[in-house]
Amino acid sequence: MKAFQFVEWQRPGEVRDVPVPEPGPGEVLVKVGGAGACHSDLHLLELPAGSRSFAPPFTLGHENAGWVERLGPGATGFEPGDAVIVYGPWGCGLCMNCRQGMENYCQVPGLPSPGGLGGTDGGMAEFLLVPSTRYLIPLGDLDPREAAPLTDAGLTSYHAVKRSVHLLGPGSTAVVIGAGGLGQMAIQVLKALAGATTVVAVDVSADRLQVAEDVGADETLISGDHAVTAIRAITGGLGAELVLDLVGVTSTLTMAAQMARVLGHLTIVGVGTASLPVSFGSPPYECAVASPFWGTIPELIEVIALANSGKIRMLVEHFGLDDAADAYQMLHDGRIRGRAVITPHD
Template sequence: MKAVRVHAYGKRPSVDDVPEPKVTGPFDVLVQVGAAGLCRTDLHIVEGQWAEKSGVQLPYVIGHENAGWVREVGAAVTNVAPGDAVILHPLVTCGLCRACRRGDDVHCESSKFPGIDTDGGMAEYLLTSARSVVKLADGLEPAAVAALADAGLTAYHAVRKAVPLLHPGSTCVVIGAGGLGHIGIQCLVAMTAARVIVVDPNPRARDLASELGAHEVVENGDGLDDSAHVVLDFVGEQGAERVGLAMTRRAGSYFVIGYGGKVDIPTIDLISTERNIIGNLVGSYTDLDELMTLAAQGRVTLHTKQYPLASVNEAMDDLEAGRLQGRGILVP
């Protein structure tokens, strides 16, 4: 099968011929990939930012936002069958540890993360587990929802955590209306009565934010200091982390979703104002199931551009240069 593999950090991946994965375990699910989302994390992987954390052996297949059709299942799988359209939770989890048993499977003690620490889904086929597959509702196609498996799930997870803080009359500032941010805006509008202000220097992104229901869109954070009950930072680098923290009011919460930068604040400023800094990883299986309900209702939709698998480096160039609005989708 064709697959996108990283051979060396600092060099773009190549499309290689590799063996198809095989079903060997009772809970294995082999998925024919219908679409794989391109994430900024994929750029960070290529740059080597994840090398120490993942410990993955090169070369390997990247791609952690995946949807497609079940091709084959293990003997104990009962929740899906060959032919079913599915979206995949990005983690393969054990289901037995304490975190899994309380529904916090993102922190599974023995998880695998296809596309991060093992072979992922920028390929024609991907091997996952029965615990990771969510059947798509009728009318949802893999290419339309694939990026919800991580970008959407991460955005939803952050909004879900912020919901109790966003009472009617509160203000939420969203930094970045790109691949994650445009999903977060829709989740906020669907799930809260807060006033949503979007900050993005890109005029096309601001136009999109307005179309998606943002109450106000601005180019930068001027005049927003100490204004927000919650800030959702979908950038997390290049100064956004400094601006985002400054926007929170006393007892406000700064949610870090994008990454690459550094949060630097004197501890006395934290305790004297009781500001909160909250990290956000990808969401749980339950989060993904709930997000797919919003997608089926048409309340969360992805703005995408499709590329053939062979054009992965063109897609990466577009993402890195800021030419890609919404989310890039690779179609095998």
């Protein structure tokens, strides 16, 4: 089969011929409908050799959905042809966190090891080997080609928002910095979970801000000092209850600290390499700063329920396997409106 693989540090990925995996005991072979292209992949491809404990080659793609193709011995709960989405962070399954569905916070050193990110083959191929049926969530009426990014862009945004919902309500403000694929999903999740809050999108791109408005943002602001002033005006000088930084570079973290309020939440989701200076007065007093990672298996079930109800929807652009390198270049250049999805069987 064909697979789009990370073959060498600081080089673009390549389409290669690899064997079709054979599912072993408890494993499942999934026919891939869609595999999302994520900025995390770009960061991985751009790292120098030796930056991680694993080594190439392996197949990219950690946002995966498709149809059950074949079950290994002892694997139960699904039938061939079932439409499924694949939970991404693969943990040990046995520690306290994993037993609560929080495999994103597996307590075993070196885990979780997501397929497509941690040295294990991911889903940018015709077939994906999934190590356990516990990572499969039924898709219902959703098309795997459209739903694939829900397993990361959707789940990560949902988890980041859900932890702060108790701060939001009538008269509250939530700021989403970065209106790309993650930001667009975060806006929709905020409207679904805390509809009475005012959602403000901030980005450097007017085009992305227009998309943010289309998916539910109440206000949009071009990034910069004037955006901080505008947030202060919107909130009566107090700042926002929740600031989500989906970029994570110096300029956005600086803005985030200035936009947050006393007793608020400043949540860093973006994987930029900047650090947030923390001192006695900045961020504001008792403003909780957190950097959540992905989300839980139960939360992915909730994300799929929201998508099936029509309350959230990922904007996607489809690319064939042979065009995967072009999709990543477009992602690098900021030319993807929502999420690029590789569709091996189109």
